[in-house]
Amino acid sequence: MSSDPGDLLPQARIRRAALELFGEQGxxxxxxxxxxxxxxxxxxLVIHHFGSKHQLRQAVDDWIMAFLLSEKxxxxxxxxxxxxxxxxxxHPEARLIMQYxxxxxxxxxxxxxxxFDQVCHTTAQVIELGAEQGTIREPADPDATVAVLVAxxxxxxxxxxxxxxxxxxxxxxxxxxxxxxxxxxMELFTYGLFTDDSYLRGTRAAFDDxxxxxx
Amino acid sequence: MSSDPGDLLPQARIRRAALELFGEQGxxxxxxxxxxxxxxxxxxLVIHHFGSKHQLRQAVDDWIMAFLLSEKxxxxxxxxxxxxxxxxxxHPEARLIMQYxxxxxxxxxxxxxxxFDQVCHTTAQVIELGAEQGTIREPADPDATVAVLVAxxxxxxxxxxxxxxxxxxxxxxxxxxxxxxxxxxMELFTYGLFTDDSYLRGTRAAFDDxxxxxx
DNA sequence: GTCTATATAATGATAGAC
DNA sequence: GTCTATCATTATATAGAC
Numbered sequence: 001m002s003s004d005p006g007d008l009l010p011q012a013r014i015r016r017a018a019l020e021l022f023g024e025q026g027x028x029x030x031x032x033x034x035x036x037x038x039x040x041x042x043x044x045l046v047i048h049h050f051g052s053k054h055q056l057r058q059a060v061d062d063w064i065m066a067f068l069l070s071e072k073x074x075x076x077x078x079x080x081x082x083x084x085x086x087x088x089x090x091h092p093e094a095r096l097i098m099q100y101x102x103x104x105x106x107x108x109x110x111x112x113x114x115x116f117d118q119v120c121h122t123t124a125q126v127i128e129l130g131a132e133q134g135t136i137r138e139p140a141d142p143d144a145t146v147a148v149l150v151a152x153x154x155x156x157x158x159x160x161x162x163x164x165x166x167x168x169x170x171x172x173x174x175x176x177x178x179x180x181x182x183x184x185x186m187e188l189f190t191y192g193l194f195t196d197d198s199y200l201r202g203t204r205a206a207f208d209d210x211x212x213x214x215x
Numbered sequence: 216m217s218s219d220p221g222d223l224l225p226q227a228r229i230r231r232a233a234l235e236l237f238g239e240q241g242x243x244x245x246x247x248x249x250x251x252x253x254x255x256x257x258x259x260l261v262i263h264h265f266g267s268k269h270q271l272r273q274a275v276d277d278w279i280m281a282f283l284l285s286e287k288x289x290x291x292x293x294x295x296x297x298x299x300x301x302x303x304x305x306h307p308e309a310r311l312i313m314q315y316x317x318x319x320x321x322x323x324x325x326x327x328x329x330x331f332d333q334v335c336h337t338t339a340q341v342i343e344l345g346a347e348q349g350t351i352r353e354p355a356d357p358d359a360t361v362a363v364l365v366a367x368x369x370x371x372x373x374x375x376x377x378x379x380x381x382x383x384x385x386x387x388x389x390x391x392x393x394x395x396x397x398x399x400x401m402e403l404f405t406y407g408l409f410t411d412d413s414y415l416r417g418t419r420a421a422f423d424d425x426x427x428x429x430x
Numbered sequence: 431g432t433c434t435a436t437a438t439a440a441t442g443a444t445a446g447a448c
Numbered sequence: 449g450t451c452t453a454t455c456a457t458t459a460t461a462t463a464g465a466c
Contacts, residue, residue, distance in 0.1 A: 010431080010432085028243055028244075029243075031458085031459065031460085032459080032460065032461085033459085041432075041433090042432065042433055042434080043460090043461090044432080044433075044434085044461080044462080044463095045431075045432060045433080047460080047461060047462080048431075048432080049431090052460080052461075053459095053460070053461090086421075105374070106321045106322075106323075106373075107321075108321075108376070112377070113377065113380075116374070116377040116381075117381075120381060130409075134410060135409060135410055135411070135413065135414070136408060136409060136410065137406060137407070137408060137409065137410050139399065139402060139403075139408075140398070140399075140402060141395055141398065141399050141402075143381065143382075144381075144382055144395040144396065144398070144399040145399045145402070145403065145408075146381075147377075147378055147381035147382060147396075147399075148371065148378070148396060148399045148400050148403065149403075149408075151370060151371040151374045151377070151378045152367040152370060152371060154370065154374060155366060155367060155369065155370015155371050155372075155373055155374050156363065156366040156367060156370050157370075158321075158370055158373060158374075159320070159331070159366045159369060159370050159373075161323070162327070162328065162331040162366070163362055163363070163366045165328075166331075166332075166335060166358065166359075166361075166362035167358075167359055167362060179422045180356055180359040181359065181362075181363060182418055182422065183355070183356065183359070183415075183418060183419065183422070184354065184355075184356050184359040184360045184362075184363045185363055186414055186415045186418045187354060187355055187356075187360070187415060188354075188360065188363065188364075188403075188404065188407070189403065189407050189408040189409055189414070190407050190408075190409050190411075190412050190414065190415040191352060191407055191412075192352070192403070192404050192405050192406055192407040193351060193352060193354075193360075193364075193404040193405075194345075194350060194351060194352065194404055194405050195349060195350055195351065195352050196350070196405075197405050197406075198350065199350070199401055199404070199405060200398075200401045200402060200405040203397055203398060203401045204398065207394045207397065207398070225449080225450085246440085246441065246442085247441080247442065247443085248440095248441085248442095256450075256451090257450065257451055257452080258442090258443090259443080259444080259445095259450080259451075259452085260449075260450060260451075262442080262443060262444085263449075263450080264449090267442080267443075268441095268442065268443090
């Protein structure tokens with residue numbers, strides 16, 4: 001990802017092409033012929049180097065996870081935050097990886113679970129640190145809150161096209177939609193949505209009712 | 216959906232089987248042979264009645280949208296709220312439809328846009344009503360806030376498997392995970408996540424900076 | 431390591447009998 | 449309306465030459 005595709009060895013060119021096409025079109029809609037074509041090699045060479053299409057995806061997944069972990073969570077925490085915009089300007093190659101991860105989450109590929117858990121891990125650290133510093137309120141159920149926040153963030157990324165369309169743009173990464181998205185989200189997490197805790201108490205009551213009635 | 220599959224006419228059985236299999240496996244992973252098998256007919260009959268696999272999906276989409284609109288938003292607003300649990304107990308057939316919609320959103324089918332917009336429409340009404348009644352705080356950017364809330368809700372549904380796993384269960388619809396999910400979400404939307412507005416002001420400042428610097 | 435040529439399997443869709 | 453038999457296409461993966 002740090003050099004021109006033409007400078008890479010065939011094996012790396014194939015992996016890079018697979019990363020790009022899997023991310024754009026999804027795993028099942030991408031053919032080995034397309035990958036070979038983009039990498040400038042013959043289809044059988046793809047199989048020769050990686051064994052099968054599935055093993056090729058696994059190789060891409062492994063490569064990406066190694067990249068993500070080496071970044072020490074920089075990309076994972078910032079993936080849907082405002083700073084993502086500036087990060088992507090500085091690291092344009094991260095676009096491909098983000099697109100790959102979003103597509104992989106949609107297709108529920110083998111990397112989806114690793115990514116979800118890894119983002120949870122990183123988010124939990126952010127929450128903990130903020131709680132210590134007093135900038136973040138301590139949740140009643142920290143693990144659940146982290147999981148919900150991650151599901152919200154990744155989910156919004158997966159629905160980025162629809163979200164951007166409602167915000168007057170094409171991609172969530174464009175300046176306009178990203179600004180409206182980030183500000184609306186920050187406002188929600190700063191002031192909340194409800195004016196008092198009646199909804200929360202109502203939800204608690206509803207679950208306590210059904211919880212004792214169902215058994 | 217209101218009778219046993221065996222009582223339906225072949226055409227309806229095919230549509231029902233397609234709804235079930237498309238929802239479970241996705242459109243592209245479902246074969247006409249599978250649909251025909253589940254409906255108890257021969258594969259060519261599927262084509263004979265619906266023209267093609269894509270037209271069959273369109274027929275299922277149309278059928279579902281008609282169902283959703285006839286429900287006057289009951290299912291759409293409640294799809295990820297606590298009351299979904301009780302709703303599903305009363306209307307078990309809604310499970311198939313929810314699963315279909317979630318899969319369709321993941322695959323970005325033609326119905327995805329309609330559903331996203333329809334849920335936005337319904338959510339906007341809920342927000343407006345709450346604002347009038349004083350139970351919901353008036354957002355600075357109502358349209359964006361609605362879109363974000365919908366993306367969060369639908370996104371969490373799409374990632375329901377991962378979310379449930381982190382919450383100690385298999386499905387988000389199970390009592391345990393649903394309870395923890397609903398309470399964590401309600402707490403977020405009641406008290407927010409941050410203890411003050413420094414993150415919000417920081418985000419505003421960051422966008423104002425990049426907004427004037429980039430050009 | 432890399433290619434051309436090909437095997438094999440599965441799919442959506444068609445033809446035509448009943 | 450419904451079936452059996454089949455076509456045409458496309459995909460992954462293999463065989464073997466260079």
